[in-house]
Amino acid sequence: MSYRAGIEARAREAAEAARDEVLHAELRGLENLLACCRDEPSPDEQQVADLEKTIKWLRRRLRLPPPAGEKHRPEPEPEAPGGTL
Numbered sequence: 001m002s003y004r005a006g007i008e009a010r011a012r013e014a015a016e017a018a019r020d021e022v023l024h025a026e027l028r029g030l031e032n033l034l035a036c037c038r039d040e041p042s043p044d045e046q047q048v049a050d051l052e053k054t055i056k057w058l059r060r061r062l063r064l065p066p067p068a069g070e071k072h073r074p075e076p077e078p079e080a081p082g083g084t085l
Contacts, residue, residue: 020062027058 001009034051037043059066 023058023062027055027062027064030055030058 030051034048034055037048037051
């Protein structure tokens with residue numbers, strides 16, 4: 001492997017790691033927002049459903065196991081909510 005190919009490979013790995021770090025942070029933020037929405041006196045059901053759908057997509061994208069207590073059933077890889085990543 002040439003020096004250039006090695007550098008490019010390391011750059012790709014670093015970019016993927018940085019992207020995953022950002023996606024993990026987004027996931028934590030969405031999970032916190034979902035908890036807050038559910039705690040409201042009259043939660044917006046559409047917002048809750050959208051958050052749940054986005055969280056499920058993000059967990060699949062990051063290849064994370066489903067949270068404890070959630071049934072796991074295989075689903076096809078959907079498009080990103082609201083567009084592509």
